[in-house]
Amino acid sequence: MQELTVRLEMVFEQVKTARSVIGSGRVIDVGSDHGYLALRCLEEELADTAVCTEIHKAPARRSEMALNDAGYKERSSVLVTDGLMGVKLQKNDIVVIAGMGGLNIIDIITKAVEDNGTGVLGDVVFVLQPQKSNDAVRQFLASKGFNYQDESVCCDRNIFYNCMRVAYTGKSGTVTSEEACYGPVLLDKYNNGDEKVREYFVHLNEIFEVRQRSNPTVRSALEERRKNECK
Ligand SMILES: C[S@@+](CC[C@H](N)C(=O)[O-])C[C@H]1O[C@@H](n2cnc3c(N)ncnc32)[C@H](O)[C@@H]1O
Incomplete structure (x- = not known):
């Protein structure tokens, strides 16, 4: 195989x-x-x-x-x-x-x-x-x-x-900045406690912290993510 x-x-x-x-x-x-x-x-x-x-x-x-x-x-x-x-x-x-x-x-x-x-x-x-x-x-x-x-x-x-x-x-349809950057399905999996996706998001957040300085979509995705995380 x-x-x-x-x-x-x-x-x-x-x-x-x-x-x-x-x-x-x-x-x-x-x-x-x-x-x-x-x-x-x-x-x-x-x-x-x-x-x-x-x-x-x-x-x-x-x-x-x-x-x-x-x-x-x-x-x-x-x-x-x-x-x-x-x-x-x-x-x-x-x-x-x-x-x-x-x-x-x-x-x-x-x-x-x-x-x-x-x-x-x-x-x-x-x-x-x-x-x-x-x-x-x-x-x-x-x-x-x-x-x-x-x-x-x-x-x-x-x-x-x-x-x-x-x-x-x-x-x-359309996607929000958060959905575009993190993925609608992955956001659902994250909210349902998927450990692999949680690790992936930790990794993405690190990258996005740097990228947000030059990319408005990433900046608003990070902001939306932080707000939704606090809910
Ligand atoms: C990094 S390799 C990935 C190979 C394999 N799909 C994988 O996931 O391991 C990318 C391959 O896509 C080919 N490729 C890039 N653009 C393409 C296109 N528009 N149409 C067909 N092949 C393309 C490249 O020649 C290369 O062999």
């Missing part, structure tokens, strides 16, 4: 839960690099077929070799492309976009919505693991009508990561 880092294991767990809710289908791993996630999804029968996309040829080749060597040549394909360009989304697809910046993730989803329309999106689950710009991702998701199914956190070699599972509902 393909071993994964703690971070990718968290992403994998979100794929696993998504698959337990929707029917069988593809896993599309955008920015697949070594192809480890797609491989593990095939090994654990979370994907009928896997599609890996890579913007660069060398990681695309790595993904292809990993999948072929493990005997999944017939059930996988690797495309050198930007995001989801050239991939027509289908019912029950699980799209993973992990390990890249939030602005890149926003760009990839924006283009996918343009190319596929919103019709099919209600039957697709997106598992997103931004390395930064979580606030921008959450503002984007809310404004475009994506709703959360879950968000999880982990600490991998002393670095905290989060992973969102979302689906398109068409019900657009």
Whole structure:
């Protein structure tokens, strides 16, 4: 079985839960690099077929070799492309976009919505693991009508990561600065005493203390957090 880092294991767990809710289908791993996630999804029968996309040829080749060597040549394909360009989304697809910046993730989803329309999106689950710009991702998701199914956190070699599972509902809305910076689902988990999320928030508060000097959204998020903490 393909071993994964703690971070990718968290992403994998979100794929696993998504698959337990929707029917069988593809896993599309955008920015697949070594192809480890797609491989593990095939090994654990979370994907009928896997599609890996890579913007660069060398990681695309790595993904292809990993999948072929493990005997999944017939059930996988690797495309050198930007995001989801050239991939027509289908019912029950699980799209993973992990390990890249939030602005890149926003760009990839924006283009996918343009190319596929919103019709099919209600039957697709997106598992997103931004390395930064979580606030921008959450503002984007809310404004475009994506709703959360879950968000999880982990600490991998002393670095905290989060992973969102979302689906398109068409019900657009807004998020407060606090929700954008901390995450609506994570705020709920925190309020329900989730220890991992509490540790994550301690870490975020430290970062935000510094960042608030130059970032008004972070400043108001910290203020809202302090007020809500005192309630
Ligand atoms: C840091 S790696 C993360 C790999 C893997 N998804 C993970 O989470 O471990 C990011 C990968 O995404 C690829 N990438 C970046 N932007 C991309 C885009 N717009 N479309 C496809 N691949 C992209 C990079 O080439 C790189 O291999």
